[in-house]
Amino acid sequence: MQAKITVTETWLRKHRHLYDGATRHPFIRSIRDGNINISAFKTWLGQDYIFVRAFVPFVASVLTKAYKGSDDGNGDVEVILGGVAALHDEISWFKKEAFKWGVQLSSIVPQKANQEYCRFLESLIGPEVEYTVAAVAFWAIETIYQESFAHCLEDDSKTPPELKETCQRWGNESFGEYCNSLRNIVDRQLEKASDDVITKAEATLLRVLEHEVDFWNMSHGRT
Numbered sequence: 275m276q277a278k279i280t281v282t283e284t285w286l287r288k289h290r291h292l293y294d295g296a297t298r299h300p301f302i303r304s305i306r307d308g309n310i311n312i313s314a315f316k317t318w319l320g321q322d323y324i325f326v327r328a329f330v331p332f333v334a335s336v337l338t339k340a341y342k343g344s345d346d347g348n349g350d351v352e353v354i355l356g357g358v359a360a361l362h363d364e365i366s367w368f369k370k371e372a373f374k375w376g377v378q379l380s381s382i383v384p385q386k387a388n389q390e391y392c393r394f395l396e397s398l399i400g401p402e403v404e405y406t407v408a409a410v411a412f413w414a415i416e417t418i419y420q421e422s423f424a425h426c427l428e429d430d431s432k433t434p435p436e437l438k439e440t441c442q443r444w445g446n447e448s449f450g451e452y453c454n455s456l457r458n459i460v461d462r463q464l465e466k467a468s469d470d471v472i473t474k475a476e477a478t479l480l481r482v483l484e485h486e487v488d489f490w491n492m493s494h495g496r497t
């Protein structure tokens with residue numbers, strides 16, 4: 275039997291070019307090829323720490339919406355709670371990593387692309403934003419990092435050993451399974467969503483992809 279094509283599958287096919295632009299960005303390629311500029315990596319590290327701090331209240335809002343809005347028994351809350359727990363660990367990791375690279379987190383000023391991305395996250399927190407729309411953003415944000423960093427760990431990659439741990443953080447298999455769970459949540463929601471919500475959710479996915487590309491550009495020193 276042919277499996278049914280999901281909404282996310284349709285979107286990823288339709289927006290493949292933009293999606294690949296986010297997951298195969300020159301910044302990621304430079305890690306994978308082993309010619310990353312370490313100052314670009316440090317820029318990314320400091321800016322991403324700020325992003326992750328802003329990501330926490332957004333994820334908490336998705337958790338709240340899952341509790342209020344999804345059918346019981348699908349386990350959405352548990353999956354998202356796992357994401358919150360991972361973020362707690364991630365923040366400690368950023369602090370440790372920043373110390374290792376001599377990056378002073380307290381003095382980092384968010385750059386324009388980061389500010390805009392954080393503002394976008396804030397715009398998705400309010401109760402007027404549907405669970406489905408917010409969940410699509412959440413799934414996309416996590417999955418882009420998963421795919422990007424997993425790419426740096428493939429057998430033929432030349433990722434510098436000192437960056438392997440960073441790539442492992444998002445590129446590991448269990449983070450991949452978590453992203454798949456998010457995708458299932460999203461597809462289940464989209465299956466029963468109105469056309470209006472589906473349209474909004476697709477537009478939100480495109481905005482996430484654009485923000486991710488801008489974020490990599492910023493880290494790469496191309497803004």
Ligand SMILES: Cc1ncc(CO)c(N)n1
Nearest residue numbers: 322325326415416419489
């Ligand atoms: C910019 C950005 N996108 C996605 C993630 C994944 O959590 C992250 N840490 N930073």
